[in-house]
Amino acid sequence: MTLSLASVLSWVVMQIPVGTALTWALAKVAKLVHAKAHNEAVDGVLARINDAVVAVVKELQQTLVADLKAEKGSLAPEDIALIHDHAMGKIRSFWGSQGLTGVMKVLGVDESALTSLLSSKIEAAVHDLKAKLPAALNSAVN
Numbered sequence: 001m002t003l004s005l006a007s008v009l010s011w012v013v014m015q016i017p018v019g020t021a022l023t024w025a026l027a028k029v030a031k032l033v034h035a036k037a038h039n040e041a042v043d044g045v046l047a048r049i050n051d052a053v054v055a056v057v058k059e060l061q062q063t064l065v066a067d068l069k070a071e072k073g074s075l076a077p078e079d080i081a082l083i084h085d086h087a088m089g090k091i092r093s094f095w096g097s098q099g100l101t102g103v104m105k106v107l108g109v110d111e112s113a114l115t116s117l118l119s120s121k122i123e124a125a126v127h128d129l130k131a132k133l134p135a136a137l138n139s140a141v142n
Contacts, residue, residue, distance in 0.1 A: 045106045049091075049121060056090045057125040087122050088115070 060083055068079050075083075095103060104114050 041106050045103055049103070049118070050125075052091050052094050053087075053118070053121040053125050054128075056087050056094070057122060057129055060087055060090075061129060084119070084122060088118060091118055091122075 064083055064086060065075070068075060068083075072079070092100060100114065104110065107114070107117075109117070
């Protein structure tokens with residue numbers, strides 16, 4: 001079996017597009033795998049943030065909010081600010097400084113954006129908690 005130069009060159013030329021296409025496809029697969037892993041990491045962090053915020057808001061509702069309302073009858077704006085700051089501190093201590101650094105890295109945000117996110121999550125959790133309370137208790141919470 002003898003191979004002519006033309007048949008060898010023809011075979012080589014046909015292999016180049018196949019190799020290029022394979023390289024391109026592998027690069028795309030690698031990007032998709034990386035994007036999926038990143039999205040799953042973001043989803044996991046956001047779920048853990050939500051869990052921590054809901055737990056802290058419920059805890060403070062049962063303790064600090066209840067105590068302040070028993071003492072004063074209703075919450076003044078400065079009481080609400082105090083409760084919010086207390087919630088933020090508890091959430092931050094839950095994560096710790098290394099955990100918060102990791103959260104910021106995964107989410108791609110800075111300290112200010114993380115504070116804003118946590119604040120929004122706290123407000124949403126308070127709103128959800130109020131919405132779930134029976135009507136009689138809800139008027140007492142407001």
